[in-house]
Amino acid sequence: MSYQTAKLALEDGTVFTGTSIGAPGEVDGEVCFNTSMTGYQEILTDPSYRGQIVTMTYPQIGNYGVNEEDLESAKPHLAGFVVREHSRVASNFRSEKSLSEYLQEWGVVAIESIDTRALVRRLRSRGAMRGVLSTIDLDDASLVAKAQGSPGLVGRNLVQEVMPELACDWQEPVSEWTFLNSEAAERAAAAAATATAEADGPHIVALDYGMKWNIPRHLYDAGCQVTVLPGASTAEEVLAHNPDGIFLSNGPGDPEPLSQAIETIQGLLGKAPIFGICLGHQLLSLASGAKTFKLKFGHRGANHPVQRLRDKVVEITSQNHGFAVDEQSLPDCLEVTHRSLNDDTIEGVRRTDVEAFSVQYHPEASAGPHDSHYLFEDFLQAVRKS
């Protein structure tokens, strides 16, 4: 086996040298890190990572391979992938191919064998940085210059790069692995199939800004008719579907440039109950008059404690966001419902005047814990009430 050298350069001049485990090439983006110890496949295919070079803090990646069932979208969206050590074998009965094969198949530039903890400590202390990952150009100075020239995330509309072009009806249930045993999985699947076949469930329109598939899967499992619309749809286009409820998805990058999406949401508020996740949460907040800001290095992982303020219950959540809603800017119509126990930032809001709420984190999990699944039920309750 021949080793192809790869290098990762940061805008501050740091260069890490390792080995390529993906496709040859050169990519630039914002370098960030995810602290989840499992779920690399879900992370690779989460469209919210568009424009980012993602570092896994857990050192052994690829151990259980890659399978069709655990995808969160059709393909990897991140700019580049950084690990300490990738596994040359995939050991799991569900595995269909090795991680390296998958990365090469989709042309993902990826590097292993660098001191990932040193990289993470640098990002933690200096904040998220622009970087370049290359197997072509191995000249340090040139790479650093390229990193400094990389556009970064702020002010860019990355949603247009990942959202679907066409509308579709969602027909896929959650993985059977979501349930404690196969019986429960079968029961859930049967119930969802019946509800959908009889078309008696509520009709949810999901605005897709780069949506993780596990979100519509959850809505489908709850018996909803789910129509997925491109994130750029107008309020009229959404309302034309006569939705009982509207969902605002996650998606990549900075929410502030997404003025069209914000306008759409403003046109939808009060028309049907609205539920937003991650970017959807930021957009709902912006549409309500709040502001967002960029976090120093973001929240990315599957162990983030969030406290539900009404009863102080703590949920361990899956998170992936580099921006957050600004506390100071909150209008009267927004009430904070959830907060991060780590840094006290806003993790959930609710409109006090109309039926709309959102969370900054990922109740659909994948990768991550299932503690916040109740939010889908809350949403459906609101939909049924209205």
Place this chain on the structure above:
Amino acid sequence: MPRRDDIKKILLIGSGPIVIGQACEFDYSGTQACKALREEGYEVVLVNSNPATIMTDPATAERTYIEPLTWEVVEKVIAAERPDALLPTLGGQTGLNVAMDLERHGVLEKYGVEMIGADADVIDKAESRERFKQAMNKIGLDVCRGKTIKSIEAAREWVDQIGLPAVVRPSFTMGGSGSAIAYNRHEFDELVLRGLDQSPVTEVLIEESIIGWKEYEMEVIRDGDDNVVIICSIENFDPMGVHTGDSITVAPAQTLTDKEYQRMRDASLAVIREIGVETGGSNIQFAIDPDNGRMIVIEMNPRVSRSSALASKATGFPIAKIAAKLAVGYRLYELPNDITRETKACFEPTIDYVVTKMPRFAFEKFPEADDTLMTQMKSVGETMAIGSTFKESFQKALRGLEIGCFGFGSDGTDLWGTEQQPSREEIVAKLARPCPERVHYLRYAFKDGMTVDEVFGLTNIDRWFLDNLLEIVETEETLRGVGSLADMTPELMRTAKRFGFSDRQLALMLASSEMEVRQQRLEWGIRAVFKSVDTCAAEFEAYTPYYYSTYETEDEVAPKAERLAALREKHAAGGTEAPAAPADGNPLKTVMILGGGPNRIGQGIEFDYCCCHASFALRELGIESVMVNSNPETVSTDYDTSDLLFFEPLTVEDVLNVVDRVEPDGVIVQFGGQTPLNLARALSDAGVPIIGTSVDAIEAAEDREKFQAMLTRLGLRQPPGGIARTTEQARRIAGEIGYPLLVRPSFVLGGRAMEICYDNAQLEKFVAEAFIAAQGQPVLLDSFLEGATEVDVDAIGDGEHVIVPGIMEHIEEAGVHSGDSACSIPPYSLPGPVVQEIRAAAVALAQDLDVRGLMNVQFAVRWEDAQPVVYVIEVNPRASRTAPFVAKATGMPVARVAAKVMAGVSLAQQGCTEDPVPSYVSIKESVFPFIKFAGVDIVLGPEMRSTGEVMGTSERFSMAFAKSQLAAGSVLPQEGNVFISVAERGKQHIVEPARKLHEMGYGLLATEGTAKLLEENDIPTQRVKKIREGHPNLIDFLTDGKVALVMNTPRGKGARTDEGRIRAAAVQARVPCLTTMEAVSAAVRAMEALRNEEMQVQSLQDRFVK
């Protein structure tokens, strides 16, 4: 919810002596809990029978009772202390059982004591097999399907439902014998029929076989608001079928997709909620079918456990401390994460390294025991290693075991390429049967060209683990291909170090020396860096200086000057961090303590206790204390015991790496047992400043000629003996000094391969064994002082003064290893002048060796011509196993005093120039693991086999001995039958004890010879048949519960002799068995005392009131 203020005083029950399955981890958790509760202003009452613990230090709790752990005794403590609450979940299974007994007997209700953390019903629900199964069914989780069956027909019906293979377990057989797996119908019928026949109740349990499935553990913690978090997941390298305590385990889980992991997480949450553990930690075990992912719940421990100690060390999350705070009302989100300070304890740790735990076994001490690893735990200790990758941590863990391995093969213990290289058949056989050596045979399998799939087929060890091992072997081949250090490249060197290869292995493969390899790689800039264990994968800044080494680019340990400046600042700020008595102008600023590594027989918690005290002493003096150790069970590896903690194997290479980084002004090798002493010479040669007694003096005490010269100089006597490097020399020495003769290898702890020979045949056999155990070192032969009394002495010297805090008279006569013998402070039978002579000899020895710190001397006193003659047997200028016992018996913290001496504070400066005078009698009794090794003879000998100790204290010897027996789990009966069988030489001594037993109303049983003797002395005796005389014999009496106590002193030894079988049967029937005349007479005195007075309890604080 803040802390509860309706409770003020809380009772904690410890886990008692170290036994297999319950070791230092409960000292660690209990000590943490005591600290946590006192921090919150509660008064803590502690009961534990084990003196070798930090938790039983008088400073750890307000009220400390070193008393037997039975509900009757603990009731007395409750009556005296009247606590408001009992926290039952931090003292292991023992603590939990005592708590349940107290509940069952109405004691808690009577005194109004509330069980906090988990109540009796919750504990019962988790521990009762049937209730647990029902609970799991209720929440939709699978358990292993099993059914008890009384006929072959019913068995066939049941197996149709669960399928083959199936496990057949006959009910109520001794030690669970007769269990086996049936792979086909034929085998199944055969096993069921045989099982029904073997079972006294004609019943077998038939379970689906999950042997070979993947095994996982989840450490879960819950608070009073029902917030539940997972602290750590653990994946077992050895699949189902091997007890998790005997398995190599790895954290976090490696081969689960997020979907599967989250399902296991959901299941863990559901289990802790359904069982209803209100607050605290629990451990839940799962099995996963590798072919389809089917998940089965194996069991749950509703308490902190060995695994939770491992999880705490693996993640940095202090489970026991948090569990204690949750028990008094706090919520997880109200408690800070100590390590990051800014975040809360309510989160799930995420780690950015791989942790490997390996078990350490002691089968060499129990050659008759079956070393197949099964569902009953057999290991005596463990080591943990942290690395950036599994490969690195795996090789580090092998080094940390201290069994002569320096990684995965290519070290001194490697059979590959030697004459003993195993054949393919041998490899296959070893792989198919889980045993301690299997891990080494995995390598031989790959060396022999087997594939990952082939090895998987034999072991069911996950292919991911196997492929990582194969990568290590492939790298080994590459390295061997290089052949010499001169041909090495920096790139390959770096790869090898990142794969966890040690300098020693590289030296062997590159035909070089360890130091040359080290030199070369340092020249290339390939050095270990140290990274933090921080609970959060570097997401937040860590304030806890807990480190592991790895071969990466960035080092996180602050330079010395910076660290010392921070320490000064902390001291200046005052509070609890300020040193109590700073030694101004002390040239020592940073001192490193080398720990004892994994527990083993002969070296365990006693040495960890000493290391902790050394650290406490240094911190009291304002010196930066640095701990290096690899044992995850211990208090020494708690992140707040020392100023810096390095979780590293104790080898020269790993220690030098830490030294390079920390730059200590002194290193203490005296407290960690033999482990650091074995490194002392190499470290000293490498320029490491060893403080305390000099390395030369330590070696002088081990060197026969120098030792002899010293004794002559001091006018002390030694049993005649000699030193042999060959069997021929041994024969000549035997000829000179005659029999009986004590044979032992030098430089070995715990009496390994130490034997007494009475004739030439025995000499040949034992000398051969001793040469093997000595590993190239000579073998010592000494005249054995038959019938002598042994005395252990602990002394402290500072170069000027010597004090002798502990003079311990052994109960068992010479010939029983000092670690196995019971002993008494003060001496209970020796005349005062003899004790004075012994003391004077110890002082003279300490002065001659210029001891700075602790020293232990073993003496023997033999009556020769009606005169007591004192012999010096052995001198060890280091902390001994007895140091904690001495501290608890006398009230003087000897290890701490000694550490301060080493740090330059004289005995006079400490106000410790007088020997402490004990005003009570304290007895230390040893505890043995025989119950785990069915069929092993329990006769005590020169080879140490005990795993732990207990202490009993009273105003009189008899009651102190009674307490020590009760604490050791050997319940001296109040009534019933006593079986007596003594060797010829003990016959004249048995008559009086037997008469007393008869007078107290016990029935006496004896076989022919002894019965005749007793009858001749008018003591009525019931005769029983010897085993070879047919039935009913003594074993039948034992099995039928007709014997309450066995007194059997050996004629011979061995599991195959009649008497050996009797003793082994007594252990399995849990009937106390006394095997020496001295123990017999002490026991009879104790039984008399128990009839005449009630056992009293007393706290250490009352005992040592100033």
